[in-house]
Amino acid sequence: MKYRSTIVALPLTLIALASALAAPVGWKTASDHAKKCQAQVPGSWVPGEYGLGMTDPAGKSTVLISSSALNSLAAAKQVVTSTFTVQKTFEDTPGRYWMAYTDNTGRGTHWYAAVPTGSYICAMQVDFDAKLSDADAKAIVTSLRKY
16 A cells, blocks of 8 residues: 555656756747757747847846856855855755855846756856846746756
């Protein structure tokens, strides 16, 4: 009897996990130039200036995805925290480092996130204004993964 409930619960858990990883309907995949890392962005977004990252049609919200030869989240965290002033840390786990940082303009919200892949780090910077909802910004960040 105990095993039967486990057999039923496992597929339901996998379905829930798959739906949590799925991007909202109408979103598209964006990647770094090396095609090592990817994330999901709203379907209306277009390549940014000079083909770097993705931006909303108004140009007020952007995402830049990159891959790094850094071999650990600890190394990525050390670099980014020495570069930016951390405003708030959302997640600092073995699977993701995600924080808000301040910039010198004082405009908009700025997030950095990184995830390990085993041999390199996938990272992103998301800069956005109030037109992008927190839920959509979070969906972009949590979609970051190996290509």
